[in-house]
Amino acid sequence: MRLATIKELLASKNLLQEVTIKGWVRTFRSNRFIALNDGSTLGTIQCVVDFENFDEELLKKVNTGAALKITGTLVESQGRGQSVEIQVSALEVLGIADPEEYPIQPKKHSLEFLREKAHLRIRTNTFAAIMRVRSTLSFAIHNYFRENGFNYFHAPIITGSDAEGAGEMFRVTTLDEKNPPLTEDGDVNYKEDFFGKETNLTVSGQLEAEAYAMALGKVYTFGPTFRAENSNTSRHLAEFWMIEPEMAFFDLDANMDLAEDFIKNVISYTLTHCQEDLEFLEKRLIDEEKSKPQAQRSDMPLIEKLKFVADNNFKRVSYTEAIDILKNCKPNKKKQFTYPIEEWGTDLQSEHERYLVEKHFKCPVILFDYPAKIKAFYMRLNEDGKTVRAMDILFPGIGEIVGGSQREERLDVLKEKIKELGIDEKELWWYLDLRKFGTAEHSGFGLGFERLVLFATGMGNIRDVIPFPRTPQNAEF
Ligand code: ATP
Numbered sequence: 001m002r003l004a005t006i007k008e009l010l011a012s013k014n015l016l017q018e019v020t021i022k023g024w025v026r027t028f029r030s031n032r033f034i035a036l037n038d039g040s041t042l043g044t045i046q047c048v049v050d051f052e053n054f055d056e057e058l059l060k061k062v063n064t065g066a067a068l069k070i071t072g073t074l075v076e077s078q079g080r081g082q083s084v085e086i087q088v089s090a091l092e093v094l095g096i097a098d099p100e101e102y103p104i105q106p107k108k109h110s111l112e113f114l115r116e117k118a119h120l121r122i123r124t125n126t127f128a129a130i131m132r133v134r135s136t137l138s139f140a141i142h143n144y145f146r147e148n149g150f151n152y153f154h155a156p157i158i159t160g161s162d163a164e165g166a167g168e169m170f171r172v173t174t175l176d177e178k179n180p181p182l183t184e185d186g187d188v189n190y191k192e193d194f195f196g197k198e199t200n201l202t203v204s205g206q207l208e209a210e211a212y213a214m215a216l217g218k219v220y221t222f223g224p225t226f227r228a229e230n231s232n233t234s235r236h237l238a239e240f241w242m243i244e245p246e247m248a249f250f251d252l253d254a255n256m257d258l259a260e261d262f263i264k265n266v267i268s269y270t271l272t273h274c275q276e277d278l279e280f281l282e283k284r285l286i287d288e289e290k291s292k293p294q295a296q297r298s299d300m301p302l303i304e305k306l307k308f309v310a311d312n313n314f315k316r317v318s319y320t321e322a323i324d325i326l327k328n329c330k331p332n333k334k335k336q337f338t339y340p341i342e343e344w345g346t347d348l349q350s351e352h353e354r355y356l357v358e359k360h361f362k363c364p365v366i367l368f369d370y371p372a373k374i375k376a377f378y379m380r381l382n383e384d385g386k387t388v389r390a391m392d393i394l395f396p397g398i399g400e401i402v403g404g405s406q407r408e409e410r411l412d413v414l415k416e417k418i419k420e421l422g423i424d425e426k427e428l429w430w431y432l433d434l435r436k437f438g439t440a441e442h443s444g445f446g447l448g449f450e451r452l453v454l455f456a457t458g459m460g461n462i463r464d465v466i467p468f469p470r471t472p473q474n475a476e477f
Pocket residue numbers: 166167227229235236237238240242400401402403404446447448449450451
């Protein structure tokens with residue numbers, strides 16, 4: 001007999017069939033009602049045992065967390081809360097879970113407690129819902145790009161270019177840490193290292209993606225990236241997944257159009273395909289916020305917020321306009337910002353980004369044309385000579401979710417910039433080649449996948465939306 005999933009059975013109209021299922025016990029009430037879950041859906045199926053007909057010792061092993069194989073008849077449920085249930089004829093305990101030791105008991109656990117049990121937290125409704133949403137979002141992302149003529153490109157994880165400048169990197173080496181080979185000057189001699197040079201884990205696949213866009217037209221990466229930033233925030237991980245589309249013949253406007261359409265599309269897809277999980281996560285968030293003062297609660301329930309983003313245009317504002325708004329806003333005048341906005345040219349902190357999104361515009365915002373000084377070397381210089389064709393997308397509750405730009409495609413301008421920053425041209429020889437041979441206007445962006453999952457699930461800490469988070473001082477599991 002084929003093993004049915006609980007999701008299938010809960011939707012089944014085919015009553016009185018004999019079924020076999022396997023799953024884990026969520027609860028066992030009154031020595032009669034087993035709520036079984038197998039991960040296929042949020043719900044559990046109620047399995048009714050006539051305890052008179054079963055061995056007492058066997059039933060003692062039916063504890064929360066135990067794995068069971070159950071055979072029985074699918075019948076209309078007598079009780080409330082479910083349409084069908086299983087009248088159990090045979091029950092086998094596949095794996096016990098000692099209630100004295102098993103930490104995931106049917107009661108409320110804090111997210112902090114569950115982080116310490118990352119290998120078991122997925123057995124809770126909350127984490128199972130988050131991870132199903134995460135999986136659906138991944139699929140939606142691949143689907144979107146596929147339908148829009150993109151090729152999936154695998155950027156290397158180990159990189160030899162140290163000019164990207166997106167953050168601190170993790171070194172990759174096979175040298176003997178206690179006794180590394182030294183140069184005459186007493187520095188570590190990386191010529192003797194595995195790759196014959198210094199190498200690191202990638203912080204971004206963009207530079208390599210540009211090479212591929214200049215042949216395949218439209219490409220995207222979707223893979224892990226690594227940043228050794230020692231910022232213990234609820235928005236930063238040391239290992240996170242990034243989606244980086246890169247498109248030949250796209251200017252900044254086309255880039256913004258694509259980014260907006262892309263985000264709306266994957267959110268819509270998730271709304272359609274994860275309804276039950278999103279409803280659960282919405283209730284969870286409302287519960288969590290009950291203990292917070294009104295001012296700190298979300299102004300929209302989760303699903304309404306997702307629909308709002310999917311259905312409304314993002315507001316597009318230049319950096320210069322944003323600075324004007326911020327300079328003159330109440331919190332700035334009342335000196336409520338930790339970093340007061342005084343002049344054009346300062347980098348925006350997340351307190352400013354969140355003011356713009358949450359208080360001023362009350363919708364997602366795309367900021368563009370940033371001062372060249374605060375952005376990366378590869379961004380295209382505007383006619384004014386002081387701003388670049390950069391764009392960041394800011395989301396309510398999250399802050400920056402996307403960072404992107406039109407790339408500098410003019411060899412002479414790019415070389416000038418590299419010189420100004422004191423970067424060795426030789427380091428970027430292959431990147432400059434892309435401007436020598438068949439150069440063309442092109443653009444791209446990077447979206448932090450976990451920030452998108454944070455937004456879609458209404459969770460507050462990035463450690464709770466990736467299976468096994470890597471953060472400073474933490475690489476357990
Ligand atoms: P932030 O200012 O928030 O640190 P960033 O400017 O360093 O972001 P980019 O280099 O533009 O970010 O990276 C592109 C996207 O990757 C960001 O918009 C964000 O969504 C995501 N991202 C960046 N750093 C991290 C991180 N440490 N953990 C998770 N996501 C990140």
